[in-house]
Amino acid sequence: MSTTTAFDIDSIRSDFDILDQNINGKPLVYLDSAASAQKPNQVLDAINHYYRHDNANVHRGAHTLGDRATADFESARDCVREYINAASRKEIIWTKGTTEAINLIANGLSQSLAPGDEIIVSRMEHHANIVPWQMAAERTGAVIRVWDINAAGELCLDQLQDLLNEKTKILAITHVSNVLGTINPVKDIVKQAKAAGVISVIDGAQAVPHFQVDVQALDCDFYVFSSHKLFGPTGIGVVYGKEKRLEALPPYQGGGEMIERVSFEGTTYNELPYKFEAGTPAISEAVGLKAAIEYLGNIDRAAMEAHEQGLYQLALARVSEVPGMRLIGTAQHKVPVMSFLIEGLHPSDIGTLLDQQGIAIRTGHHCAMPLMQHYDVPGTARASFAFYNTEADVNRLFDGLIKIQKMFV
Amino acid sequence: MSLPALNEFKASPFGTETTVADILETFEFLDDWEERYSYIIDLGKSLPAFPESEKQEKNYVHGCQSQVWLIHQVDPDDGKIYLMIDSDAIIVKGLAAVVLTILNAKTSAEIMATDIESLFDKLDLIRHISATRGNGLRAMIELIKAIAAEN
Numbered sequence: 001m002s003t004t005t006a007f008d009i010d011s012i013r014s015d016f017d018i019l020d021q022n023i024n025g026k027p028l029v030y031l032d033s034a035a036s037a038q039k040p041n042q043v044l045d046a047i048n049h050y051y052r053h054d055n056a057n058v059h060r061g062a063h064t065l066g067d068r069a070t071a072d073f074e075s076a077r078d079c080v081r082e083y084i085n086a087a088s089r090k091e092i093i094w095t096k097g098t099t100e101a102i103n104l105i106a107n108g109l110s111q112s113l114a115p116g117d118e119i120i121v122s123r124m125e126h127h128a129n130i131v132p133w134q135m136a137a138e139r140t141g142a143v144i145r146v147w148d149i150n151a152a153g154e155l156c157l158d159q160l161q162d163l164l165n166e167k168t169k170i171l172a173i174t175h176v177s178n179v180l181g182t183i184n185p186v187k188d189i190v191k192q193a194k195a196a197g198v199i200s201v202i203d204g205a206q207a208v209p210h211f212q213v214d215v216q217a218l219d220c221d222f223y224v225f226s227s228h229k230l231f232g233p234t235g236i237g238v239v240y241g242k243e244k245r246l247e248a249l250p251p252y253q254g255g256g257e258m259i260e261r262v263s264f265e266g267t268t269y270n271e272l273p274y275k276f277e278a279g280t281p282a283i284s285e286a287v288g289l290k291a292a293i294e295y296l297g298n299i300d301r302a303a304m305e306a307h308e309q310g311l312y313q314l315a316l317a318r319v320s321e322v323p324g325m326r327l328i329g330t331a332q333h334k335v336p337v338m339s340f341l342i343e344g345l346h347p348s349d350i351g352t353l354l355d356q357q358g359i360a361i362r363t364g365h366h367c368a369m370p371l372m373q374h375y376d377v378p379g380t381a382r383a384s385f386a387f388y389n390t391e392a393d394v395n396r397l398f399d400g401l402i403k404i405q406k407m408f409v
Numbered sequence: 410m411s412l413p414a415l416n417e418f419k420a421s422p423f424g425t426e427t428t429v430a431d432i433l434e435t436f437e438f439l440d441d442w443e444e445r446y447s448y449i450i451d452l453g454k455s456l457p458a459f460p461e462s463e464k465q466e467k468n469y470v471h472g473c474q475s476q477v478w479l480i481h482q483v484d485p486d487d488g489k490i491y492l493m494i495d496s497d498a499i500i501v502k503g504l505a506a507v508v509l510t511i512l513n514a515k516t517s518a519e520i521m522a523t524d525i526e527s528l529f530d531k532l533d534l535i536r537h538i539s540a541t542r543g544n545g546l547r548a549m550i551e552l553i554k555a556i557a558a559e560n
Contacts, residue, residue, distance in 0.1 A: 024442070045483040125493075275484040280507065345494075345499070346498035348475045348498040348500065348501065349500045351474075352537075353446060355501070358440075363474055364474045378476065378497060379474065403443070407446065407450060408450060408499065
């Protein structure tokens with residue numbers, strides 16, 4: 001990766017053409033990056049360049065374009081390996097995204113589950129880290145055990161030792177909550193799981209956009225994330241798995257690419273990572289993701305995190321200006337995600353009226369219905385900040401909320 | 410639990426006293442989004458009370474973000490369909506009031522013949538009933554059309 005430069009917000013914003021537009025007559029304020037982040041021009045250029053110059057199918061080897069496409073595609077895998085510090089490129093598997101990544105793991109691990117085996121998931125999980133495990137439990141007779149959270153939206157850490165027992169086989173938790181913004185102490189959790197002989201699966205979708213992740217330091221068995229929340233294209237995501245875990249996992253889908261030899265007498269599977277990559281992969285998306293990671297590599301990450309935390313602190317400082325505003329998720333360690341309610345307003349009312357002012361937020365249950373039930377709310381409004389947001393964006397949000405609140409009085 | 414009496418349905422001003430012309434006229438006087446949406450909020454607040462006992466699964470309109478309930482009665486004398494709607498989101502209630510102004514107290518044939526899209530377009534509210542907005546309003550309109558088709 002190339003040299004790191006200082007954090008210059010104006011220069012960064014000039015890399016995101018999409019942010020420079022009016023919505024409903026007002027300059028766009030994009031505060032929905034936790035749903036899908038915007039992509040810098042460098043990502044768009046990389047995809048464009050790939051299709052204009054290098055496009056062909058990969059791993060076919062008969063011509064120059066095929067060689068170039070394969071080199072581009074496989075260098076993206078190397079780039080991801082380096083980014084999350086995996087031990088080997090064999091440990092990086094492409095998927096469509098986080099959801100498919102968890103399905104791949106749950107499907108594979110379910111083959112070794114027996115009736116009565118236990119899978120721990122937390123109450124703050126996204127549906128993508130609940131439903132695949134429920135499906136695995138349904139197929140095998142395994143049982144889902146739910147790890148509770150406290151009022152602030154933090155895992156009840158002292159519960160883990162009670163949850164872990166000889167029947168526990170898998171622990172699937174999120175690194176960062178998409179609703180609450182809570183950063184879970186994954187390293188310590190994995191350590192306890194490992195000591196109990198439990199396989200750990202970490203949903204990193206909301207973590208990787210905000211801070212550097214080192215999978216070897218975390219020591220987790222699996223770590224998954226999506227490109228589109230990491231400022232890359234939609235349609236591609238990653239399973240990181242320790243090599244021995246991936247070797248033990250059966251293939252997910254059958255087809256081309258994932259085989260070594262096929263005959264009607266029997267088929268042998270390809271080696272890692274290709275064993276899990278049936279069919280023509282998302283090549284241009286891998287190229288785009290690589291460009292996104294390289295883009296992040298050129299930003300001073302410590303300054304970027306400080307900038308994001310600065311935005312969140314400014315937001316926190318303005319909450320009291322909005323009568324009836326209540327935060328959902330007040331953990332000590334958070335990424336800049338703010339879920340909230342305003343008394344007398346439905347989250348959808350807030351979303352509609354902010355959109356009128358050019359401000360994009362997410363409203364609803366955020367694919368985390370069990371968490372909504374826990375807080376006994378129909379949903380929340382959620383403003384999520386990325387490094388390309390500014391203090392002016394935060395102020396526009398709060399000026400907008402104050403205006404809206406008055407309309408309902 | 411039985412539905413409210415037909416008289417209670419008929420007490421709603423939307424589509425009877427309050428007409429589409431009234432709403433269009435009011436909208437013309439309102440020149441910014443704040444005034445327009447304040448008016449929609451007022452419309453939402455003025456919807457006749459919806460019986461709590463009818464907020465159950467069979468009357469639930471499946472939207473994405475807010476909860477919407479819809480019940481109806483048909484007047485056996487003239488075949489007019491009377492509707493009541495509620496939502497936990499006030500803007501959705503206000504937009505439901507607009508829908509009711511257009512479709513309430515009409516016969517099946519009148520409902521089927523109404524071009525609700527063009528009316529919402531005139532009110533500059535078309536985005537709220539587009540297929541991409543998961544607010545349940547489109548589902549609400551589809552349900553009213555389905556009720557009309559059955560009666």
